[in-house]
Structures are given as structure tokens and as C-alpha cells.
Amino acid sequence: MDPETVPQEITTLVGREVYSKNGVFVGEVEDIRLDLDRQAVTGLALHQLNNELFSDQARSSRGVIIPYRWVQAVGDVVIVNDVVERLRKADSDGDSEEVAA
Template sequence: MNVDSQEITALVGREVYSNNGVFVGEVEDVRLDLGAEQVTGLALSGLNEELFQGNVEGDKGVMVPYRWVRAVGDVILINDIIERLRGPEEAEETLA
């Protein structure tokens, strides 16, 4: 993604979901590589507590690599890899 200040500011505040429809968090900031003029990551806050339970303390955020982004629209869709933070046994409990 080439850096366009209007596009970048439009990302801030957008909700982020996995491509399976699980809410991940909200974009608080954008990490840029100014030399390459590219967005390299999204700083998320307001995280889904269930998804990050035990992995992120308190009100800290996470940085999601921009390469995980699948689509940008009214919301941002990312690869479902973020859901794999839960252990396999926890995922099975969710399905039961």
C-alpha cells in the first residue's frame, strides 16, 4: 500500500475482524516504513478480551503485520491466524 495521508487517517478507528468474523480490535495507529512508503503494521487497541486473554495484559495493544490484511472497507479483515493465539484445547471448548 502506497502511503497516502488521507487513506492512512481513514484506517484509524476502524474495527478489525478476522476473515471468520471474529472481532479482533480497533486500529489506534499505523506503522509506516517511510523509506519504502508503505504501511507495515496496524496498532490495535480495544482488543477482544476473550481472544487475547492470557496473552496481552491490561489495556495494552497489539501490532498486527499489514501483510495479514485481506481487505479494507468499512471494517478491516485480517487472516484468521490471529485466532490461533488460543490453544487447540480452548478452540475445541468454544466449538462444544
């Protein structure tokens, strides 16, 4: 069986580093948010956050949860949309998108 077609356990995501598609470190996967009714992953709980991307409030909490729809690829690392990078810019403008902490 081809290794790429073998289903992977979602727990293999835990501990993987998360980067934006531009190569900026975002954080590390600590846990996974699931929707049990739909049997789908809905979010990734990150810790060890990049201090330059997240506000002081997010850094002082346990971490953040990013929507799984932001994930573009999963391999040795997790690649997410560059929307994560825009959070900091929007936060400085006062128009930040909500990211759960």
C-alpha cells in the first residue's frame, strides 16, 4: 500500500511545527479541536507561539486555536495560509480577526 494513501492518525499532528506559506514560524501543535458529529478536525491548538505574530494577550494565555480551514498542507511540518501573518498587522490597525485563546 502506498504510504501517501494510508490514513494517518490525527494524533500525529501533535508536536509538529506550524509555518505560514511564506516560511514564518507560527507555533507548535499542542492539541486538535474536533467536531465529533461531523467527524472532522475543526482547529489546531497551538502553543510556543511566535511572539511577533500574536498579541500580548494571546501570548499570556495557554495558546491559540487556529481554524483548520487555514491549513494548506501537512507533512513533516504544517503549512497554513499567510492570514496568520496578517493578524499582527490587523491588530496594530485595530481591525484584528478573532483567534481563540
